[in-house]
Amino acid sequence: MSAAPETQVKPAPSPRPERKSSGFGALLLRLHFYAGIFVAPFLFVAALTGLAYTLTPQLDSLVYSNELTVASTDGTPRPLAEQVAAARQAHPDGEIATIRPGEGDGTTQVDFNVDSLTNDRQHTVYVDPYTAEVKGQLTTWFSYTPLKTWFDDFHRNLQLGDLGRHYSEFAASWLAIIALGGLALWWRRTRGNRTAKKLLAPDLSARKGVRRTRSFHAATGVWLTVGLLFLSATGLTWSRYAGENFGAALDALDSRTPSLSTGVEAAGGGHHGGASGVAAFDPATADAVVKVARDNGLDGPIELSVPADAATAWTVAQNDSEFPVRKDKIAVDAASSTVVDRSDFADYPLLAQLTSLGVSAHMGMLFGLPNQILLAALAIGLLCVIVWGYRMWWQRRPTRAGRRALVGAPPVERGVWQTLPPWGIAVGVPIVFGLAWVIPLFGIPLAAFLLVDLAVGAWRSRSGRSSSIPVSPPPAGS
Template identity: 60%
Template sequence: MSVISAATAGATGPVSEPAEASTPSAPGSQPYGFGPLLLRLHFYAGVLVAPFLVVAALTGLAFTVSPQLDGMAYGAELRAEADGRSARPVSEQVAAAIAAHPEGTLSAVTPGDQGATTKVVFNLPELGENQHTVYVDPYTGRVLGQLTTWFGATPLTTWLDDLHRNLHLGVVGRHYSELAASWLWIIALGGLALWWRRHRGARGRARRLLLPDLTARKGVRRTRGWHASTGVWLLIGLLILSATGLTWSRYAGAHFSSALEALDAGRPELSTTLTGAAGPDSGGGHHGGPAGATPVDPAAIDQVLRIARTDGLDGPVEIGAPADASSAWTVTQVDDVWPVRKDGVAVDAAVGTVVSRNDYADWPVLAKLSSLGIMAHMGVLFGPVNQILLAALAVGLLCVIFWGYRMWWHRRPTRADRRAIVGASPVARGAWWGLPAWAIVVGLPTVFLLGWALPMFGGTLLGFLAVDLVVAAVRRRGRRDIATPISPAPAGS
């Protein structure tokens, strides 16, 4: 793998390189096969997309430590010590929260456990997607604080999440993260293919692929070894980050959701419609009922929780208030640490029965994989180990990008008459003409399909091709002008 060409080193420079990677093809003798095309695409994508990957890596690195930052910033709201005491009834804690925050509509309650406070969430119309969360000490029933939250996330985590997703630029900013995710897997796999080609047939190929050659002389050779071998170690993690990042992107994410819906492979909804009632189904979403829903009696929460526990829902849970009088309460497991617990039940508090159930074991495979991938991307699936792995991926990606740009600089022409700041492209334009006919016939529809599924990839790929063609046309015209002799003026003119 490499994020800037594993052989971006191909431009003419002060260090001699093998012909495959260093000598641009002469006009009229284009190289044959996939290697030159991979190399040129890898070069363009590495140089032009890498800045977006740098931003994604830096903002993602900041997000990996959000739980620890939350603990420092909001410890007074989030933590409560048992000190040998038993938790008070949840209904009592909710009543305390309502007394401290009478505005809004009760949406959900997450009972405190293992040193965490109870979170009582309210919908307010003026907050839009955000909500107001009141934090209650489960052992004393005392309100410890209030925060404006987004899907349960604190203001600090929400700020870091927005920074990573859209740089606080709203919908426009989401294009940067989708562009990075769309190209990351292509750059990674392309770099792996180039590194594999370089060592095909060599003795000890596995070692050469996985470890840098420390005996290589300083310069582009040694830098390339660190760049590519580090990328190989990061490959699986980068592919997972790319795939999971695309699932909630603006355009590719919409296509992914449509595909899940067409395959009937999405996450099943928990029906909350009470038997014989005509009310709408709330679906058991993050926010429970909509703002302005019918007020509910918090005294029923204790019974609802007891019924859910009896029905097998152990561990941390979220209790969702009914959307209206014809809807049931919901209780869903919210344990995101492997092995995850995601079962849910809908409870009719009036008669004390479970009216529907949604078991994680019954989810379609794609829904499970999507959910697990997203939790891994967010750093919660394996607890602190997940955070460490994500941080290592981010730092490793930054190193690979740095080494890629360093190679580009190493390969710059240094002769006095050809001096340049950076190196040129390692392969002449038009490398795709060297592909066999069957590859073009199969490849073009594949690229169009990828461009449709990943619009940010398709659009920027067209941009790369357009720039390449324009620059080639301008340079050809410049060469023709230089080569055209100037006719002498007629005598006597």
């Protein structure tokens, strides 16, 4: 009888050593958490309204097809003077400010300044360039239709005016901080197993839970990072407070868009006049001005700015924002059909060029439809990242009896900044103060977060509670 084989007992696996977080990582995690909780609602609204704005070119074509386009392009366009005269007959009040000759199947647009309108609003008359028939009138804002103006205001200020502009600047001020912080946290979390797949793809092998949600949240955020940084930077360039600082920097670096000199000598019997001091606009002058512009290389869509008096030249500007952009400008003395001054986009300072291109791309105009699709994808991706972030907060909530909570506790301890090395504090504090000075709606909320965190810690200490709530690790496989 053979002896029974000995049962081999496998040694129990040694517990994985707990990963210690550096002071920088812990501080970044806590900041990312609080920023996600309090800033994400503003980012959500900005993404939602921005997504709606990307659809405005198509909505304009549907809603205002009669005003913006013509049914037939057969024949030769009528003289611009005839078209302007038709617009004036349809709109006898106000002063003609700008004229945009129709291109292709587009109508000619004539803007009128009217005293009863405020906030840079104008009345625009739309004329068929092939028949000189007036197609309609709209109240516009820098050539924007009422629909596009509404969506633009909704995205910038939620239809709340200057007060509402704080929301969009607050969102733009924190968007880059949150995106870069999340990227750094995901990079740290994947150390030791850092591959392109781990960084860029969600972990579909993970069971449903916080780990799976985090992988979708982080991987999508990595894909969006460059685009979100771009939206943050370009959005701040025309914000209220950071935008003023950006403008001051452009002035200091002499990088503003070059101005155009429009002064001319008024000739006897010149093209403007009038005892009331208001320019007596002669529509016939417009055709001569357009000819001068075309002869001097201004092709494509153009905009004519009507001078206020005989001592001022006409301004003719290309207004094609699609790449390659056409944004050259000239000042034309209509009395002598000469170019008084010229400003070409190619001669702009580099920062002025980048700012112009960045704003056009932010508004979905630079590359046309592909630009719109890319912005829509960024907006939808950001909405998903925010939803996943809040889902993680809910999934990390304590569920044991006696410790149940609606949401998860803040990660790591208060006062974690005290664990930073002295050189980290010496370098980091000036950087943070510098950012706070340049971007006030980053600095002020950051100070508020710190004060609230300190106040909560002090209250917990006085009430005999722990000043921090350590977060237990999630269950295995979650």
